Amino acid sequence: MARLRTIKQALLPGAVLVALSAGCSLQKPLPEPQVEEKIDVEVVRSSWPVGRLEAGLAFDPYYADGQIYLADGRGWVKSIEAEQASKRWLRKLDKPLSAGPKVAGEKVFVADRKGGFYALNREDGEPLWEAQLSSEILAEPRMTRGVVIARAGNGRLYGLDAESGERLWMFERSVPPLTLRQRSAPAVSGSSVVVGLEGGRLVALDVTDGSVRWEHTLSEPRGRTELERMRDIAAEPVIDRGAVYAVAYQGELAAVRMATGSSQWSRSVSSFSGFLLDNEEIYLAGTDGRVWSFDRRNGATAWRQEKLEGLSLTRPVAYGDYLVVGDNAGYVNWLRLRDGELMARTRLSSVPIERTPVVTSAEDGLVWVIDSRGRITALRVD
Known part of the structure; x- marks a missing residue:
C-alpha cells in the first residue's frame, strides 16, 4: 500500500482497496x-x-491501423505490427515516462514524470517537439481541433498546439488532500473537452481557450475522514449521443446532458477502472x-x-x-x-x-x- 507520508500523498487504486478493508493484510490471498x-x-x-x-501510470496499449503502440516507465516507446508482433520502430527517450502512448493524426504523444510532454512521428518514432508542463502527467492525453489536451497531477489541464507544442491555455482546480494516484483522461468531442476531477466534479471546457462551459457535481464528498470523502473521477468520461457518461470512486455512475451539464440519471456504484x-x-x-x-x-x-x-x-x-x-x-x-x-x-x-x-x-x-x-x-x- 502506498505510504501516507503527508496528507497530500496520492494513493494507488489497489492501496485504497486495502485501506478500506478493515484488518486486511497485504498478503491476503486473492480470490480464485x-x-x-x-x-x-x-x-x-x-x-x-x-x-x-x-x-x-497511464500506460494502456493503443491500437490503430494494424499497429500496437506501447510505452514503459524506462522511457521506451515502441510500435509493433499487430498480426506478426514484429517491431516496426523503437525509440528511447531520456526520462522515465508516466503516460502514453496516445496516437492522434500523424503523431504519438507521451509524457514523463517531471512534466515533459513529447510528440513523436507516428511512422518512425522520430521526436517532433517537446513541451514542459508543471508536474507529472498521470493521464493519457487527447486531441481535438488541432489542440492536444494534457492533464498534470497537480490539478492543471493544458491545451497545447498539436503542431508546435505551444501552450494555448491552462485550466486549474485545487486538488483535495487525499486522492487516487490515477487521473482521469479528458474526453473530447468537437470543440468541447470534458474532464473528471478529484472531488467528484465534471467540468466541460471550450477547447479553443479553456473557458468553462459548465460544471456538474457527479458525487458529493461525504464522511468523517479524508479517505471516506474521496470521490475521484479516475476513469475517463465518455461523450456519446449528446450525453456525457462518468463514474466516481465511492460515488455514482451518471449520464449528464452535454449541452447544459444537467443530470439525466445516476446510479450508486463505485469504479476507478471505468466502463x-x-x-x-x-x-x-x-x-x-x-x-x-x-x-x-x-x-x-x-x-x-x-x-x-x-x-x-x-x-x-x-x-x-x-x-x-x-x-x-x-x-x-x-x-x-x-x-x-x-x-x-x-x-x-x-x-x-x-x-x-x-x-x-x-x-x-x-x-x-x-x-x-x-x-x-x-x-x-x-
Whole structure:
C-alpha cells in the first residue's frame, strides 16, 4: 500500500482497496473463482516488448491501423505490427515516462514524470517537439481541433498546439488532500473537452481557450475522514449521443446532458477502472470486482456478475459476444455479453493485469493483453 507520508500523498487504486478493508493484510490471498470453462481460449503469441509498468501510470496499449503502440516507465516507446508482433520502430527517450502512448493524426504523444510532454512521428518514432508542463502527467492525453489536451497531477489541464507544442491555455482546480494516484483522461468531442476531477466534479471546457462551459457535481464528498470523502473521477468520461457518461470512486455512475451539464440519471456504484459504452448498454467494472450491465437510457440494471468480487479489474472491452476484463491475479476473464455469465478465466501471468486489453480489427480477431512486467499476449476464442 502506498505510504501516507503527508496528507497530500496520492494513493494507488489497489492501496485504497486495502485501506478500506478493515484488518486486511497485504498478503491476503486473492480470490480464485471456480469456473466451468465453456469456451476455448487460444494463446496465439506472446512476447516482452516493454519493461515493467508501474501501477497508477497511464500506460494502456493503443491500437490503430494494424499497429500496437506501447510505452514503459524506462522511457521506451515502441510500435509493433499487430498480426506478426514484429517491431516496426523503437525509440528511447531520456526520462522515465508516466503516460502514453496516445496516437492522434500523424503523431504519438507521451509524457514523463517531471512534466515533459513529447510528440513523436507516428511512422518512425522520430521526436517532433517537446513541451514542459508543471508536474507529472498521470493521464493519457487527447486531441481535438488541432489542440492536444494534457492533464498534470497537480490539478492543471493544458491545451497545447498539436503542431508546435505551444501552450494555448491552462485550466486549474485545487486538488483535495487525499486522492487516487490515477487521473482521469479528458474526453473530447468537437470543440468541447470534458474532464473528471478529484472531488467528484465534471467540468466541460471550450477547447479553443479553456473557458468553462459548465460544471456538474457527479458525487458529493461525504464522511468523517479524508479517505471516506474521496470521490475521484479516475476513469475517463465518455461523450456519446449528446450525453456525457462518468463514474466516481465511492460515488455514482451518471449520464449528464452535454449541452447544459444537467443530470439525466445516476446510479450508486463505485469504479476507478471505468466502463464500456456499447450500443444501448454500459458495462462497468466495480471497485469491489463485481461487473455490471446498465441500460444507458435510464441506468437500470440489466445484469450483475459477482464471481470476481474481491479482485481489481481492468476497464472492460467487447470482443464478439464476450466482455473481456483482466484482473490483479493475472487472469483474463470472459463474460457473455447478453447475461454476464462467466464463460472462462485464462491465466496469463503471476503478476497483475492492470492495463485495458486491446481488441484489434485484424481478420483473426485478436485480444491483446499486457501484464505489469511488460509481457504482451494475443488471445482469441477458438
